[in-house]
Amino acid sequence: MAVAEMRRISVLIPRREHARLLKALQRFGCVQLSEVERTETELPPWESQQAGTLEEQQNQLHWAINRLSRYDKEKRSMFTPLPGVEQEILAREDHLKAMELVSQVEGLERQNGDLRGEEARLRLQQEQLSPWLEMDIPFNMLKDTAACRVYVGTAPGRGILQLAEDWADRPVVIRRFGSIRESVSFLAISHASQADAFHQALKEIGYQQVVPGTGEETARTQLMRVNEALDGIEEKKNEIVREMELAAAHLPQLRLAFEALSAGKARADARSKMAHTASASLMAGWVPARAAEAMSAKIREEFPDAQVALSLPKEGEEPPVLLDNPALVSPYESVVTGFALPAPGAVDPTAVMMPFFACFFGMMVSDAGYGLMMAILIPILVRIMKPSKGARKLFWILAGGGVMTVVWGALYNTWFGFAPWPTVFDPVNDSLPVMALCIGVGALHLFSGLILGIVQNIRTGKPLDALFDQVSWMLLVIGLGLLALPQTAEAGKWMAIAGAGIILLTAGRNKSKNPLKRLLSGLGALYGVTSWISDLLSYMRLFGMGLATGVIGMVINQLVGMVMSGGIIGIVIGAVIFVGAHLFNAAINILGAYVHACRLQYIEFFGKFYQEGGKPFTPLRFAPRYVRLNDTH
Amino acid sequence: MNLSIGQVLAFAAAALSVTVAGLGSAKGVGLAGQTSAGVSTENPEVNSKLMVLQILPGTQGIYGFLIAVIILVNTGALTGSIKAVELMQGFAFLAAVIPVAVVGCLSAIYQAKVASAGMLMVGQHPEMSGKAITMTVMVETYAVLALLASFLMVNAIRL
Numbered sequence: 001m002a003v004a005e006m007r008r009i010s011v012l013i014p015r016r017e018h019a020r021l022l023k024a025l026q027r028f029g030c031v032q033l034s035e036v037e038r039t040e041t042e043l044p045p046w047e048s049q050q051a052g053t054l055e056e057q058q059n060q061l062h063w064a065i066n067r068l069s070r071y072d073k074e075k076r077s078m079f080t081p082l083p084g085v086e087q088e089i090l091a092r093e094d095h096l097k098a099m100e101l102v103s104q105v106e107g108l109e110r111q112n113g114d115l116r117g118e119e120a121r122l123r124l125q126q127e128q129l130s131p132w133l134e135m136d137i138p139f140n141m142l143k144d145t146a147a148c149r150v151y152v153g154t155a156p157g158r159g160i161l162q163l164a165e166d167w168a169d170r171p172v173v174i175r176r177f178g179s180i181r182e183s184v185s186f187l188a189i190s191h192a193s194q195a196d197a198f199h200q201a202l203k204e205i206g207y208q209q210v211v212p213g214t215g216e217e218t219a220r221t222q223l224m225r226v227n228e229a230l231d232g233i234e235e236k237k238n239e240i241v242r243e244m245e246l247a248a249a250h251l252p253q254l255r256l257a258f259e260a261l262s263a264g265k266a267r268a269d270a271r272s273k274m275a276h277t278a279s280a281s282l283m284a285g286w287v288p289a290r291a292a293e294a295m296s297a298k299i300r301e302e303f304p305d306a307q308v309a310l311s312l313p314k315e316g317e318e319p320p321v322l323l324d325n326p327a328l329v330s331p332y333e334s335v336v337t338g339f340a341l342p343a344p345g346a347v348d349p350t351a352v353m354m355p356f357f358a359c360f361f362g363m364m365v366s367d368a369g370y371g372l373m374m375a376i377l378i379p380i381l382v383r384i385m386k387p388s389k390g391a392r393k394l395f396w397i398l399a400g401g402g403v404m405t406v407v408w409g410a411l412y413n414t415w416f417g418f419a420p421w422p423t424v425f426d427p428v429n430d431s432l433p434v435m436a437l438c439i440g441v442g443a444l445h446l447f448s449g450l451i452l453g454i455v456q457n458i459r460t461g462k463p464l465d466a467l468f469d470q471v472s473w474m475l476l477v478i479g480l481g482l483l484a485l486p487q488t489a490e491a492g493k494w495m496a497i498a499g500a501g502i503i504l505l506t507a508g509r510n511k512s513k514n515p516l517k518r519l520l521s522g523l524g525a526l527y528g529v530t531s532w533i534s535d536l537l538s539y540m541r542l543f544g545m546g547l548a549t550g551v552i553g554m555v556i557n558q559l560v561g562m563v564m565s566g567g568i569i570g571i572v573i574g575a576v577i578f579v580g581a582h583l584f585n586a587a588i589n590i591l592g593a594y595v596h597a598c599r600l601q602y603i604e605f606f607g608k609f610y611q612e613g614g615k616p617f618t619p620l621r622f623a624p625r626y627v628r629l630n631d632t633h
Numbered sequence: 634m635n636l637s638i639g640q641v642l643a644f645a646a647a648a649l650s651v652t653v654a655g656l657g658s659a660k661g662v663g664l665a666g667q668t669s670a671g672v673s674t675e676n677p678e679v680n681s682k683l684m685v686l687q688i689l690p691g692t693q694g695i696y697g698f699l700i701a702v703i704i705l706v707n708t709g710a711l712t713g714s715i716k717a718v719e720l721m722q723g724f725a726f727l728a729a730v731i732p733v734a735v736v737g738c739l740s741a742i743y744q745a746k747v748a749s750a751g752m753l754m755v756g757q758h759p760e761m762s763g764k765a766i767t768m769t770v771m772v773e774t775y776a777v778l779a780l781l782a783s784f785l786m787v788n789a790i791r792l
Binding site for chain 1 (some may be wrong): 685688689691692695696698699702703706711763764766767770771773774777778780781784785788
């Protein structure tokens, strides 16, 4: 239960060995490299260039994987675990073949783009040709002759009909194509002698000249050609899909190559933090104290030429923060890191927080049936899904919450909304004891926060601060609480007065030298009593959320009871409703319980003592994205 | 069936509790959903984190429903034989649902605004989703307090 102690580690190694050293460190996964102080701060250009190339290739691979995933026939459900691989595979550096595949995918994608452009062009042509299909004259023959004038275009349907009627007995031919609509495509031929008058008449009805096409073929033949071309494009596109599907079969290799590249990128970044001369390389970093000796022994064993030195952090150096807790507690570290890491040297609240978190969670979900499901199903799910480390932590938190939910559900006597036996705490009909219980648990939570504050102050050599800032408040709050009972009122009065006195006199000790001003800020601090009241009241949510689950569960059962009274069909529908509605109720309450349990830690509990501000410990290691590392040890 | 005015007022109280708080939650979840959709188009990977933020303003509607159910249970409406409710008790029911209805409705909308802002933050910095959720849950406190006040009042009306 603590923030892990850190040691400085530095390794001096022949330059030709440094790449192998980085690989070994990555395999060990527990050294975080830090910048070695160098005289020249500029990196050699080829070095940053190399990192840049790696990143570019990484992006290309990522793109190709995303693109190919659409063609991946192998569908994976959310319950299938990621494929497991050995570390050695990720340390390989043969991504050349993968990059070939990437450029093949890029080529296919380019072809696909070209085809789409071509298709759009042909579709447009198809649309232009379609009105002229009935015109059986090749386009290049639509020309004026010595005796005739030719007009091709569109005009309003009504106007064309009128025109045909008006000019019926003159040397003019009008042929309409398609049905009469708002706008009609037509071909008209007039004798040259009538040309001017006819053109004028056409203009009046709204004639617009159109060039439907060129060439020696009719519209119909041209359209046939266009359709053939479109079929060809469709064919080619299918061909591309087939090739993409073939390439998608190589996805596992691509993913592995991506992981290897990422690992290489991590090493390149680490490498740029080292200092190199022509013949030697120097590495500096952090290693958890617990693993430090073993680590340096391992390095010495694998690299007989290396010089390894361990040392305590220097004054003023801020080591990275790693939380180190026993297996039962460690899932809850994710709750702490979700807020902020503790400052180096501050207390790690995880172990103290854990029982409260699980207890609050249980009080809010508060249905023993739901709790049983969580406690049983989640470990099975973890078995099947083999989730990543982060997700696994969340799963275990929920499972632990499930166990506490069974406890509280049994006390509240709620099993899937039913109440099978006598109730210990009945929030609906006798709510005051339950409320008092919630406030009581809250007070315990806040006090344990104060105790952590005392531990922290004593550990940093400030026992007086512990007396002034924490013990004083404990006296005051407990004293005020005791005032409520007549038997203890007298003792409570004196405790409260003592506490208030200490706060009044000491709260302003660092603010000013002027005693009057100190007293004033002491008074201001005493006003903090109100925040204690609101903090305590905040725990009423434990009651409210618990009540919500129970009552809604009860309503569901009543509804189901009504439906089920309607014969066989009613029983079937009722069973479906029962399962669905309880799943919904459980889901929404588990979410609410998790979120509110977090909030009670972050605001109420951490507010009493927490010193945040640590930087996370990020060792050089394999952090795969698409695969899962097999446990080697 | 002859209903007294008191019984009708009790029903009106239950109806108001569900309706007003529910409207607020619907508006809130809708608002948050719009933001969620917008942020997801920019950054699809954070979508699941946004889901939690979107649901949060929905709890007020549940609280309203809860109080309505408790009124119906206490008046015996669910068991089929409605108890006698005096006129003043009916008004007391109406008064009792004010916190959960009004605070529930407005706090859901305010909470949705915080949730939306939080979503924008998560879109840029996915690792800050814990903080965004905490900020959003801050607003919820007052809805919980309103729920408790309404609950205590409703339970204090002995029929």
